Amino acid sequence: MAAKTPEQITDDLLRPLQGASGRYWSFLALFGGIIVAALCAFGWQVYAGIGVAGIRRPVFWGFYITNFVFWIGLSHAGTLISAILRLANATWRRPVTRCAEVITVFALSIGATFPIIHLGRPWLAFWLFPYPSERGIWPNIRSPLLWDFFAINTYLLGSVTFLLLPMIPDMALIRDRASGVRKKIYTAVALGWRGTPKQWHRLESAMQIMAVAVIPVAVSVHSIVSWDFAMAPVPAWHSTIFAPYFVCGAIFSGIAALIIAMALLRKFLHLEDYLLRIHFENLGKLLLVMSLLWFYFVFAERLTVWYGNNPSEMTVFWVTQTGSFSPLFWLMVVCNFVIPFPILAIKKLRTITGCVIASIGVVIGMWLERFLIIVPSLSHKYLPYSFGTYRPTWVEITITAGTFAGMAFLYMIFAKTVPIISIWELKAAPETQSNHAPALAPVTDSGAD
């Protein structure tokens, strides 16, 4: 089959912006409804008191912090794909970068709401901001929560920049084709892009700088999130492995989310010619690597704890291995390793469907992992008299559901207002411009999925 012409590419990738099906609106309404329910739940929590949630002494953090870590973790998709693959000049990344960067921005925004949602007095959350207050003190810079504040905000700023910069040429493209109100909006967003060589040069330099800058920020963000736990003397929290372990887990969950997002986009926006099996395969291989790395970290951690035989740590160890949390623990291992490993390792199984199944497993497994890091340890600290069990309430469950709905909602809106595949980057690919295209070019894939 012949390669697509640039006009065909533009048409295909702008088509989603030209209207939505009934099915689209139904799903959007559904997700919107769940979001409203979550907002009501939060409103109720602020009104009645945070006691409506299930958290208690000694498990003072539960679903909310699980969600916080999970969503911040998920946001590492964009960084890896975009930044690292850009720097490595991996050309197959081109259709994938914007999908990933969008996940980052939205997941990060969702994750960043949780430090407010989980507060006892959320109306005072602004005290985390360093301003000269009438109380005469600055926030406590020794607190990992303050590090979170700076790191997440920096990363958010960086990710938004990283997303918006390469969007500019595509915004200009739409501007040039649009009319009326739409033209006005896209003109504003296009920031006067004319496509001059000077502008292209500036864009490329900026992207290069951002790609380099955003990687350490991303690594630091999840290291800092992990230090929320590691800096406290709680059994099985206070571990030196936490920073790399969390970063690995974040990238792991991020790739899985990306695969799922791509699969959904491919199906619903008819992007079969652009999101090819090879993309899924490559990401699948990365996912496999992360799965192995994740397993390695978990194994190393647990082996060390077991050898150390510290009583408090062993209590937490057994309670996850064979005790009350063991069903969740083993489910997590199945979801994160037992299912993904064969699927991703065996080429025959590493199809798009296979990758999606593995990824769904990973997303579930990683959510469980965050939960299992937080709750069993807090339930079993040092003094058995003060152990306690945690049960989430409808408030926490609704808000959690609201975050997933929120992610889907935001993503769906984005996909209808901005081309989800970066048009100019795709066109700029050398493979697109020549006829002897390697398999990375957007041709109709001969191997059916």
Place this chain on the structure above:
Amino acid sequence: MQRRDFIKITAAGGAAAALEGCGNPDHHLIRFIPEEDLLPGIATWKPSICTLCPAGCGTLVRVMQGEAEVIRNGQLGILKMGLAKKIEGNPAHPINQGKLCPRGHGELQVTYHPDRIKAPLQRTGERGSGQFKEITWDEAIKQLVSQLSGVPGPSRGWWAIITSPLRGQRKTIVDEFAYALHGGHFEFEFFDSALPAVDLGQANYFISFGADFLGTWNSPVAQSISYGHMRKGRPGQRGKFVHFESRISQTAASADEWIPSRPGMDGVLALSLAHVILRDKLRPAGSAGGAAASIDGWTQGLPDFAPEKIEKQTGVPAATITRIAHESAANPPAVVLIGDSAAAHTNAVFSARAVSALNALLGSVGKPGGIAFSPALPMRGSQLLQPKSNLSHMEGPGSASFAMFRDMVTSTSKAPQVLLLHNANPVFGSAQGSQVRDLIAKSGFIASFSRFIDETSALADLILPDHSPLESWLDDALESGSAQTVVSLAPPAMAPLHNTRSMPDVLLDVAQQLGGDVAKRLPWKTYDEALKASFSELYKEKGTKNAKDADDFWSKAQEQGGWWSTDEKPSAPASAKATASPAKYAEPQFDGSANDFPFYFLPFASQMFYDGSLAHLPWMQEAPDPLSSVMWGTWVEINNRTAEKLGVKMGDTLAVASAHGTLQAPALVTPAIAPDVIAMPVGQGHTNYTRYASNRGANPISILAPMSVAGTDSLAWAATRVKISRVGEGRLVMFGASMEETPKDLKHR
């Protein structure tokens, strides 16, 4: 004085503004003129007396100015007044020396309880329906006066007043009131208030048979102070404490050795110890003195009580008995206590006499480190509890036991024409309480002085609510807890919050209105007049050394919280009457056959609720029970091996059935109880006792069999057998998650 110093001194009490006014939305309420002049933010400390258990500890009440919403003359408004803020121990008081048990702190909530009866009430609906309307004090007293004139008489039957065991001038007034009007004064309690003072502080060895002396028995604070001293108050010396009981009570938990013994075997064990001491000549011959004659077989060396012979029936190994006997004799002073469940078996009299004899043998009676009785006061107003006697034999003012009242009503089928109730809840606290309820309900006219609606006061036709203790003149003549003579005295710590009246004031008013003999015997207008008169007498007997005159003595006593002797010597009890026949071993009887009811049932006084009278206080409901850590609930203690066999897990609902009733409560699985014993705390299971206690938990008293301690009319509340079955899952609200420091299922391997 510098202004700065003045501010510092006045700021010493704390914040300048009282917090009560803040957040009060009813600022449009009228303000009453304050009747007291207090500096805001400055606390004054007033002595008072704790009335929640028989110990009678002296307290200091912190009083600060605050604003209270009160009703005066039917009008709701705000009154600035002195408010009690905290109750603490009075350091000067000889019983508790500045210390206080958790219940004493809780007494504050009696005054401020939202469900207190705020004005006299008259029944409007059916008796027991709980429908009342408020009336004035004049109306209420008028009703009482008219009911009491003309009783007793051929057409009007007899009358009675049921109270808790009273002491001091309250007892005098009630006794005299009843006697002068030819009525009966009956005293009700579930846990017997015991008598002897125990000098644990100097003891080197002491043995307790069942007595929860660190928690609820006798004078727990005084005993705890001594216990602490006995442990670590004497450098180089540390006493040993051995506790015999079939479960680990709060006191047993502090023992060096907890020896599980079969129920009802305490006397046997005491005599076995005595046997070893006699056999091995560990004490000089004749040490037991007159006590020897009180036990059958003593002079022969108590052959039936050799440790090997009683091993099987008591469950205690012979070697243990022998060793304990040797240890006790080798480490004087040694003292033995018996109380609580050990004193609630059918053979309790035998056991008590056995322990008495053992104490005599160990040389602990009347000596430092041993047992003594608080010196008795010669004058009126300090009467010891009269021996429980038949009403018809009473030749002077006095009281009889509630059991007597119950017998009289059932045997004559004649309920009293008029029944007065004060500070007693026999419907809740009696075995077969529903029978008691029916019995009381047959009375012609029932008036209660209760501060709260409870199971018994709900039956009243007229309620004349008493002040709370902090609002009352209080006095106490103590029988235990100190080697000194103690007469406590306290004016009210604060003015009454509600439209209540002091019970003795009401009786005095009624007496004056009735006239005749009763008015002559009770010539005072108010209770403090009566107290002053009795202190006048006390001054003449004892006080001339410490005060100029009776008035001075009276003021000093009020300031201090009472009067206590400084040079009294503890007295030894009267030697055993020669007429009493030597005590012979009596096997403890149990209601229910061992086949049908395989478990011994052991109710016990709970640390927070005592006998249930404190279950209405929220602090006590939320405080975790010391051993179970249960809050807001009731539990059934069951041995963990037994539970495993029966498939019972922690928190499962159990049905506990005796031959007299069934109850349901969650199971507390614990290693600290014998496998064939089931125990339950007393205190919950109220059906009607304010919002905090009503319909909460189960009342173990409700399934007790009406067994008596042989030779007395006391309830043998440890003599019931039960069977249990698992009903299903349940809920236990516990503050502590683990019974063990290293939970077995989580031990690292």
Place this chain on the structure above:
Amino acid sequence: MPHQWGMVIDLDRCTGCEACVVACHAENNISTVGEDQAARGRAKHWIRVERYFEGEFPDVKTKFMPVLCQQCDAAPCEPVCPTFASYHTIEGLNGQVYNRCIGTRYCANACPYSVRFFNWYNPEWEKPLNLQLNPDVSLREVGVMEKCTFCVQRIKAGEIQAEAEKREVKDGEIQPACVQSCPTKAMVFGDLSDPDSEVSRLARGNRGIKLLGELGTLPKVTYLQKDSWHGSENA
């Protein structure tokens, strides 16, 4: 030299009676939460008596241990609070500033002793129980963390009084509510910077241990271990 407040708890004297628990509630305006909230782990006992059983019937030993805020000199709860609500005072106390607390609950997770308690709802006192409130102690609102303060209001009152009278605070003059109430005198409170104070003397004793001392928290409460009987059967 500023006072350094500390405490000694003699486990050989403690009988688990919980007078300290109720005294603390009364002194510090701790609200009761009711049965349902207590079942959900929201009861606030600033001092609690931990009870542990050891062994199987009939050889069962019981251990009581009153646990309260240890006012650690290297408190793990202090570095983690983003708003300095948990901070160390110059007198060695771990101060909890209610007004600064935004309720992240990080401090409670970090505390190895589980002695921090959270206000999950606005505390309520059904009238007229509100009249029992101690005017010297602030009321806490929903979302705020609270814990034992060593009755700082009594410490401050004692120090102000002593200064007004131009003298030093006497040893044993200031007592938190729990110490004051303990019938067996198991609890002793005083100035650890004064080597002659009773608390210093007892803390130096050979039965003294620190709870979870191996974690490096430098707690200011010294527990004197339960002793055993040193007598024998022979006179």
